[in-house]
Ligand SMILES: Nc1nc2c(ncn2[C@@H]2O[C@H](COP(=O)(O)OP(=O)(O)O)[C@@H](O)[C@H]2O)c(=O)[nH]1
């Protein structure tokens with residue numbers, strides 16, 4: 001098995017069901033990957049737990065982390081910062097553990113630059129009307145925010161071409177199953193073995 005862990009990035013437009021599908025996957029195989037808890041400046045919603053759903057911080061604290069080089073990626077999304085703390089991700093990957101990120105598309109593209117051998121999966125809605133309906137059903141946003149999120153969603157869906165796989169979130173168990181299958185297959189990709197083999201055989205990495 002490759003020694004360094006695999007970085008799995010689940011991304012897609014807001015409201016498509018990333019959180020729901022991620023929770024379904026983790027309820028099926030809790031010990032397989034390690035979820036990277038994001039940092040955000042947005043307000044805590046009822047039922048959310050600091051350190052579990054997000055690390056909730058002030059704008060000043062977030063900007064300090066950026067300055068200190070503490071973020072793997074970050075994005076400003078509908079007036080708030082969201083980002084992935086670098087330390088946890090690095091520690092887990094170094095220990096050979098697989099890390100799972102659930103982030104929006106701008107952040108995912110930053111990760112793509114920094115970790116090109118990561119696995120990038122795009123969760124897409126069956127159609128735009130369904131996406132709007134899901135955001136409305138969730139009941140966490142007022143109409144103005146829903147409109148902002150929908151405007152963004154069109155641009156976000158265009159980013160699909162930069163991903164390795166697209167998964168339609170029609171039904172949660174089906175989408176989770178498809179993602180699990182992709183991850184299982186990806187573990188055996190030749191490119192993940194090459195660095196270790198080259199080292200063992202004393203081959204120059206440039207070859
Ligand atoms: N770039 C980036 N995006 C994130 C991160 N954490 C969450 N997001 C995304 O930010 C967007 C807004 O998140 P949130 O306010 O929790 O809304 P929700 O995910 O739509 O419920 C969603 O698309 C999240 O997936 C992160 O660490 N980095």
Ligand SMILES: Nc1ncnc2c1ncn2[C@@H]1O[C@H](COP(=O)(O)OP(=O)(O)O)[C@@H](O)[C@H]1O
Pocket residue numbers: 012013014015016017018019020021134135137138169170171172
């Ligand atoms: N396959 C699905 N079919 C119907 N509703 C869904 C599906 N997946 C998620 N939802 C609902 O859509 C809303 C948005 O899901 P959420 O996981 O918060 O999205 P995201 O994390 O991408 O913003 C939630 O109310 C959720 O219950």
